[in-house]
Each structure stands twice: as C-alpha cells, then as structure tokens.
Amino acid sequence: MKWSIARHLSATLLPFVVVVFAIGWVCTTLLVLGISAVKDIRISGWDMTAAQLARWLVFGLGLHLARKLLQVAVVHGRTRREFVAQACAFTVVLTAVAAACTALGYVLESLVYRAAGWPQSLEQPHFDSGTDVPAIFVAYWAVFAVWTAAGMLVVSGFDRLQAGGVVTLLIGFALITPAVITVGRSGSLPFLRGFDLTATATLPLALGLCAASWAVGLALTWGLVRDVPIKAGTAQP
Amino acid sequence: MFDDRSPIYRQIADRIKADVLSGALEADQQVMSTNQYAAFYRINPATAAKAFQQLVDEDVLYKRRGIGMFVSPTARDALRAQGRETFFGQVVDPMVAEARSIGIPLSDVIKRIEQLEDGR
Amino acid sequence: MKVDVQGLVVRYGDVTAIDDLSFSLAENKIYGLLGRNGSGKSTLMSVLAAFRKPTAGTVLVDGEPVFENGRATSRICLVQHGVDPADKGDRLKDALALAGVFRESWDAECAERLMDLFGLPRTKKLGQLSLGQRSAFGVVVGLASRAPLTMFDESHLGMDTPTRYAFYDALLADYMAEPRTIVLSTHLVEEQAALLEEVVIIDSGRLVLHEETEAVRSRGTSVTGPTGLVDRFVEGLTVLNQRQLGPTKSAVVYGSLDRDASGTEGLELGPIPLQDLFVHLTEPAGVTR
Numbered sequence: 222m223k224w225s226i227a228r229h230l231s232a233t234l235l236p237f238v239v240v241v242f243a244i245g246w247v248c249t250t251l252l253v254l255g256i257s258a259v260k261d262i263r264i265s266g267w268d269m270t271a272a273q274l275a276r277w278l279v280f281g282l283g284l285h286l287a288r289k290l291l292q293v294a295v296v297h298g299r300t301r302r303e304f305v306a307q308a309c310a311f312t313v314v315l316t317a318v319a320a321a322c323t324a325l326g327y328v329l330e331s332l333v334y335r336a337a338g339w340p341q342s343l344e345q346p347h348f349d350s351g352t353d354v355p356a357i358f359v360a361y362w363a364v365f366a367v368w369t370a371a372g373m374l375v376v377s378g379f380d381r382l383q384a385g386g387v388v389t390l391l392i393g394f395a396l397i398t399p400a401v402i403t404v405g406r407s408g409s410l411p412f413l414r415g416f417d418l419t420a421t422a423t424l425p426l427a428l429g430l431c432a433a434s435w436a437v438g439l440a441l442t443w444g445l446v447r448d449v450p451i452k453a454g455t456a457q458p
Numbered sequence: 459m460f461d462d463r464s465p466i467y468r469q470i471a472d473r474i475k476a477d478v479l480s481g482a483l484e485a486d487q488q489v490m491s492t493n494q495y496a497a498f499y500r501i502n503p504a505t506a507a508k509a510f511q512q513l514v515d516e517d518v519l520y521k522r523r524g525i526g527m528f529v530s531p532t533a534r535d536a537l538r539a540q541g542r543e544t545f546f547g548q549v550v551d552p553m554v555a556e557a558r559s560i561g562i563p564l565s566d567v568i569k570r571i572e573q574l575e576d577g578r
Numbered sequence: 579m580k581v582d583v584q585g586l587v588v589r590y591g592d593v594t595a596i597d598d599l600s601f602s603l604a605e606n607k608i609y610g611l612l613g614r615n616g617s618g619k620s621t622l623m624s625v626l627a628a629f630r631k632p633t634a635g636t637v638l639v640d641g642e643p644v645f646e647n648g649r650a651t652s653r654i655c656l657v658q659h660g661v662d663p664a665d666k667g668d669r670l671k672d673a674l675a676l677a678g679v680f681r682e683s684w685d686a687e688c689a690e691r692l693m694d695l696f697g698l699p700r701t702k703k704l705g706q707l708s709l710g711q712r713s714a715f716g717v718v719v720g721l722a723s724r725a726p727l728t729m730f731d732e733s734h735l736g737m738d739t740p741t742r743y744a745f746y747d748a749l750l751a752d753y754m755a756e757p758r759t760i761v762l763s764t765h766l767v768e769e770q771a772a773l774l775e776e777v778v779i780i781d782s783g784r785l786v787l788h789e790e791t792e793a794v795r796s797r798g799t800s801v802t803g804p805t806g807l808v809d810r811f812v813e814g815l816t817v818l819n820q821r822q823l824g825p826t827k828s829a830v831v832y833g834s835l836d837r838d839a840s841g842t843e844g845l846e847l848g849p850i851p852l853q854d855l856f857v858h859l860t861e862p863a864g865v866t867r
Contacts, residue, residue, distance in 0.1 A: 229679045289665055295629065296663050297680035298652040298725065448646070451629040453620075453660020462849035465792045466772060493754045500746055501772040502608055503754055505792070 226294060227307040234282065234311075235318050241278055242322035245270055249326075250333060262339040265351060267330040271323045271361065272406035276368040279319055283372020286312070287442060288380055295451050305443055312369045320362035327351040345405040347424045356424065363431035364400040370438030371396050377445040389441070396438050399430035466501060470509035475518060478533050479541065485531040489519065579639055579653060579726035579759045580605045581626060586635035588621050588783075595621040597783035599635070605726075606757040608749075610774035610791065612767060614860050618783040619763045620658065623729050626761075627656035639727060652682060655725035657716040657733050666705030670715060673704055674722075681723055688752075689722035695744060709736030717745050721752050729761040734770075742766075746773055767853040771795070781860040791852070798850030798858075799835055802828040807844050818858035830858055 246267065253266040286308050294304040331351035334341040341351045348356035371393040378389025402422045422430070460466045477483040492510055496503035510527055513519040518533045557567050581603040588596035595618045603609060613619045624630040625637055628644045628651045637644050644650045657663075664673030670693070678684045693700060696714040698707075707715060716733050734742050750773065753760060764770050771777075771791055779786040787794065798818075801808055805827040812829050819830040830850055 225679050229676075292661070293664055293676060294680055295651075296656075296661055297677055298654060298723075299680055300628075300646045300648045300651055302646060303648055448631045450624070450631070451661060452624070453658065460772065462795065462851050464849075465796055467792065496754065497747070497750055499772070500743070500750065502775045502791075503750070504607070504775045505772070 224307060226299065226304055227311045230286075230290070230308065230311045231314060234315060238278070238282075238315065238319055239322060242275070242319065242326065245274065246326045246329065250330065257337070257339075262334075262337070263342060265327075265330060265334070265341045265343050267326045267351075268341075268343045268345065269406060271326060272404050275319065275323060275361075276364060276400070279316060279365045279369045280372040282315065283312070283369040283374075284376040287373035287446065288376045291446065291449075292451050301446055301449065305446060308373075309439055312366065312373075316362055316365035316369055319365045320358050323361045324354050324357040327357055328354065343405065346402065346422075347404075347427065359428060360404050360424065363428050363435075364404045366435040367397055367400050367431050367438065370435045370442065373442045374438045374445075377442045377449070381445045381449050389445070392441065393438075396434045399427060399434050403427040403431055460499075460501075467505050467508040467512065470495070470499070470501075470506060471512050471516075471518075474509070474513060475537055478518060478529055479537050481534075483529050485529055485534065487529050488525075489527045489529065491526055580641070581727065581759070582636075582638040582641075583626075584636045584638075586622075586625065586637060587633045588618070588625060588630065589633045595783050596625070596632075599780065599783065599785050601778060601785055601788050603759060603761070603778075605759050607775045608753060608760045608762065608773055610767075610770065610777040611761055611763040611780070612765075612777055612856055612860075613763075613780040617780050617860070619780060620731055621783075622780065623656055623658065623731050623761065623763060626727070627651070627654050627729065629656065629658075629661070653725050654727045654729075655681075655720055655723035656729045656731065657720040658731040659713075659716070659735060662704060663716075663719045664704055666703065668704050669701050670698060670704065670707075671700040673715075674718075677719060677723070681725075683724040685722045685724050688724070689718055692718040692721060692748060695748060696741065710738060710741060711736075713737050714741060714745070717748070721748060724756070725758065727759045727761075729763070731763045732765070733762075734764065734766060742769070746770070749773070767856050768851055771852045779856065779859060786859055794855065795849075795852045797832055797834060798852075798855040799831045800828060800848045800850050801831055801845055802826065802848070803845035811845060818855070819861070830854070832858075 249266045249270045253262060256262065290308070291301065291304050295301060328351060331341050334351075343349060343351065345360075347360050351357075374396070375386065375389050375393045378392075379386030382388070403424075460469050463469075464472075474483065474489065483489060490498070492503050492506040495501075495506040495509075499506075510519060514521060514527075517530050517536065519527045520530050521527055554564065554567070557564060583602070584600050586596050586599040587594070599618075599622070611619050611622070621630065625632055626639075626644065628646065631645050639650045639654065642650050644654070664676050668676065674686070674689050674693075677689070678686055696711075696718065698711060698715055698718070702711075704712070704715070713733050713736050717730070720728050720730055720733065734745060737745065749760070762770060762774065774791045776789060777791050777794060778788045801811055803811075804825055805822065808827040808829055812831055815835075816832040817829050818832050821828045832855070835847075
C-alpha cells in the first residue's frame with residue numbers, strides 16, 4: 222500500500238504517454254512525407270513537434286494530477302501529503318519517459334531523413350544532431366519537469382484561490398522561462414519572441430535553472446495543496 | 459409497520475407477546491434472533507435487542523447462551539393473567555364510557571354481548 | 579471508530595457554516611444526521627472526513643486529530659454528492675479498481691455483490707450515470723470501503739423507493755455482519771428513523787440535540803381540543819407549534835408529560851411523527867417557551 226499511488230499512476234499514465242508520443246511521431250512523419258511531395262525538406266519536423274507540442278501534454282498531466290487525482294486519493298482515505306509526495310516522485314519518472322520517447326523520436330527521424338537524403342537540421346542550443354541522445358534526453362527531461370510542475374501549480378492556484386489563481390498563472394509563466402534556454406523553439410510565447418537562444422547559457426546552467434524552477438513550482442504547489450478543501454463541484458464555496 | 463403510539467421496541471415486544479398468547483409461539487420455542495428481526499422489519503438491531511431485553515426482564519423469553527432466545531414456558535399463562543387485568547381497564551371501561559357519551563343504554567350493550575355469545 | 583468534536587467552527591469567508599459545535603459519537607452505532615438545507619450537515623461531514631480543515635476547534639477520531647492524518651483518514655469513508663470517487667470519464671469497473679488501489683480495507687467481493695444488487699452497468703462511465711445510479715454507486719463505494727467510520731451524505735437522492743429499500747437492507751446486513759460507525763445524513767426522517775439508533779440534529783451550524791431516536795420521538799405530544807382547554811394545559815410547557823381551526827386548537831408539546839395527569843378531559847393527546855418533531859425543532863421562528 223505504501224507506494225501504491227505512484228505504482229498506479231505509473232501503470233496508467235506511462236503507457237498513455239508512450240502511445241501519445243508514438244502517435245505524435247507518426248503524424249509528424251506523415252506530415253513531413255506529405256510536404257516532401259511539394260517542397261524540399263530541410264528541417265526536422267520532430268524538432269518542432271517535440272519542442273512546441275509535447276510540453277502541453279505534460280502540462281496537462283500536471284493539471285490532472287494536482288486536481289482530479291489528488292481529490293480521488295483523498296476521497297479514498299489518503300492524505301494530501303502522501304499523494305503529493307508520490308505524485309512528485311512519479312513526475313520524475315513520467316518526464317524521464319517522455320524525454321526518452323522524445324529522444325527516440327529524434328533518432329528514428331534521423332534514420333528516415335538519412336534514407337530520404339534530407340538534412341535533419343535542428344534549431345537547438347545544446348545539441349545539433351538527432352543522434353546526440355544524452356543531450357537530447359537531459360534537455361527535454363528538464364523542460365518537461367518544469368512544464369509538469371507549472372501545470373500542477375496553476376491548477377492548484379485556481380482550485381485554492383479561484384480568481385486569484387491568475388497569480389499562479391503569472392508565476393507559472395516565470396517558472397517556464399528556463400525552459401527557453403534549454404530546448405530551442407520553446408520560447409514561442411508572445412512576450413518571449415525574439416529571445417536570443419544561441420549561446421545564452423551552457424547546458425549545465427540551463428539544467429540547473431530548470432531544476433530550480435521545478436523545485437520552486439512543486440514547493441509552491443505543496444503550499445497551496447496541503448490543506449485545500451475537497452468539495453463538491455458547485456455546492457459548497 | 460410500526461406507528462408512533464409507542465416506542466418501536468415496545469411494539470415489537472407487544473407483537474411477540476401477542477404471538478405467545480395466540481399460540482403462534484409455543485413454550486420453549488426458539489424465536490428469531492435480534493439480527494433476523496432487525497433485517498425482517500428493516501430496523502436497527504439495537505432496537506430489536508431492546509425489545510428482547512424487555513421480554514427477558516418480563517420473563518416472557520429466556521436466553522440460552524450461544525443458541526438464542528426461547529419462549530418461557532410460563533409466559534402464556536402470565537400474559538393471560540396480565541391480559542385479563544388490562545382488558546377490563548383498557549377495553550371494557552373505555553367501551554362503557556364511549557357508550558355513555560354516545561347515549562347508548564348499557565342494557566343494549568349487554569344484549570348485544572349476549573347475542574354474540576349465542577351466535578358463536 | 580469513536581468521534582469527538584469540540585468547539586468546531588467552520589467559516590467560508592463571512593459565512594459561518596458551523597458555529598461552536600461539540601458532540602461525541604460512540605463506536606459502531608448507526609447515527610442519523612438531521613438538519614435543514616444549509617444547516618451545515620455536509621460541511622460537518624466534510625470536516626469529519628478530513629475533506630476540509632476546521633477554522634477552529636478539534637475533531638478527534640479514536641483520540642487522534644483527523645486532518646491529514648493518514649492513520650485516521652484511511653479508516654474513514656465519506657460518500658458525498660459532487661465529490662466523485664473517480665474521474666467522470668472512468669468506467670465503473672475502473673473506478674472500483676481505483677478504490678482498491680487507494681484504500682487498503684477495500685472489499686472487492688463486497689463491491690461486486692452490491693454492483694449486481696443495484697444492477698449497475700460496469701462498463702458505463704461515471705459521468706453518464708443517472709442521479710439514482712450515481713447514488714447507488716456511492717453506496718457501493720461506501721459499504722465496500724469497510725471503513726470503521728462510514729458516512730453517507732444523502733446517498734438516497736434520486737433513488738426510487740425499491741432501490742432505497744435495497745440500500746437500507748444492504749446497509750443493515752453489512753452493519754450486522756461487521757459493525758462499524760455509520761452516519762446517515764437525510765431528509766427522509768420518517769422512512770429512515772427505524773434504522774437510526776441515535777440522531778444528531780443541527781440547525782444553522784449549531785447542535786440542537788443528540789439523543790437516542792426513541793427518546794426524541796417519545797418526547798413529542800400533540801394536544802388537541804377547545805382552545806381554552808389547550809391553552810390551560812400547555813401553560814408552562816415547551817410548545818413547538820400551535821394551529822387553530824375555528825374553536826379547536828392543536829399544539830405540539832415537547833418534553834415528558836405525566837400522561838395520566840388531570841386536566842386532560844376534553845383533550846385528545848397523541849404522538850407526533852419524528853418527521854414533524856424535527857420540523858418543529860428546526861423552524862426558523864424557534865421555540866416558544
């Protein structure tokens with residue numbers, strides 16, 4: 222029973238993530254193949270998908286964890302502390318799996334591109350080849366961790382503070398900025414456009430900032446969630 | 459099934475007493491357990507237990523530990539004697555009062571009783 | 579599981595839902611929690627289940643504070659409308675599996691039996707259930723939880739009469755087989771009164787009374803007759819309610835009476851249904867003494 226929450230989350234959500242990534246990779250590749258009929262392919266399609274879309278998946282999972290699943294755990298007699306502790310441990314694994322899927326996507330794409338004779342050019346500060354698995358893995362792992370924590374923070378903010386949750390939204394924006402210097406193309410939020418990605422930080426620094434963001438996000442989430450009331454949808458305030 | 463006139467446990471007790479009087483429950487016969495009673499009438503088992511306890515106190519039932527509750531062999535006679543007392547106080551006297559308040563002469567009441575006795 | 583509440587206060591902003599409430603529940607009895615809408619019943623149950631933290635006061639179960647106490651909360655189950663035991667998109671069979679994952683005392687066999695009893699479709703999604711089905715599912719979760727303190731917050735809502743009877747039968751059977759502390763919050767006072775060993779009545783967040791059901795019921799008497807006689811009889815007694823029809827008055831009196839007291843000629847004394855007593859005890863006008 223001790224780690225049952227984490228085990229359950231792993232058993233249900235990890236396969237889901239793998240499947241979503243698989244579908245995403247297949248769709249991206251089909252799209253690229255389709256475009257190749259009318260245009261020359263010169264950049265990596267997966268680079269765009271992974272950097273711009275994948276983070277929303279883990280953000281959404283963060284939302285789901287900190288609201289719905291937390292409530293279910295408490296309804297069945299577990300404490301918020303137990304749940305958050307196990308959920309945090311789980312997100313480390315979740316984001317690692319997502320990062321591994323991402324890296325695998327790059328590698329598979331490099332095979333496809335090589336076979337088709339296309340250059341797999343990336344817009345990335347910390348790796349320039351689709352086969353640099355270690356760098357791809359840690360960079361995305363860090364970015365996914367930050368986005369997951371942001372999702373948990375934002376949903377906890379709105380749950381606890383209602384309209385005041387906007388504050389956590391702003392904090393969430395601030396928290397994901399280290400992601401911008403970790404994985405390219407992830408600065409595609411309006412006010413961050415024009416951010417100079419090249420050579421702004423070394424990978425270790427970027428990872429450190431992401432880790433700090435992740436920790437702050439989780440700490441703030443815990444602060445909001447530790448005594449949050451479990452209540453009916455509309456009935457009670 | 460139960461009304462508000464008296465506590466449920468007393469109504470249960472009265473019902474068991476009525477069964478003993480009528481012979482539906484015989485001397486030394488086992489009665490349903492409190493749980494069976496509770497399930498049957500859809501009531502809290504504590505209420506059934508209270509009824510049974512009252513009957514034990516009144517020597518209508520006795521308990522055989524580990525087996526259950528049984529009708530006391532002296533119960534029927536005792537209840538008959540009790541019933542006799544309450545019958546006059548709670549049935550006959552009110553009937554007479556009612557007859558008077560309506561204006562029925564008691565001689566008519568007696569005549570009716572005799573008719574019933576003959577027509578038996 | 580014993581419950582001990584002392585000086586409980588629960589406020590949401592400037593609304594005081596529970597106002598200095600104190601009471602204790604002994605273990606392994608079936609309690610009724612009665613109160614009008616907005617009296618604080620659901621809030622009280624939420625606090626007992628550690629769904630919500632009190633603003634002030636203490637809530638102890640088996641001597642320990644309940645909020646965020648895993649030892650206590652794992653032995654408590656609250657079934658409350660609007661607080662789903664799973665995601666709305668989960669199928670019922672998955673929702674049951676989820677309960678088994680999170681709750682150590684979960685009895686899967688019991689759950690299966692009750693699912694069949696209530697005829698609940700295992701492949702249907704939680705969000706697609708009718709109100710009555712959702713209530714029935716709540717009953718399944720509550721009973722199969724095997725929690726030493728199990729609470730049902732109006733779990734009969736939406737159920738038709740046969741289903742309610744099935745609920746009561748299942749509840750009693752389970753309670754007799756394996757006793758636990760059960761709290762039923764309800765408006766169906768008359769229908770459920772026989773199930774309840776004790777009742778706790780709250781009104782506007784305060785305790786009105788906490789007694790054996792039978793004791794409460796026996797304390798109500800209706801007195802009907804000519805107005806003058808009724809007035810004379812009830813003088814000095816606690817009158818909960820009075821009604822007049824022409825020359826006849828009917829009063830509801832609360833408290834033990836000497837039934838064979840003099841002064842009852844011309845008056846009709848009768849019992850009061852528990853439901854009516856409850857209404858009178860929690861009327862907004864309060865009690866006239």
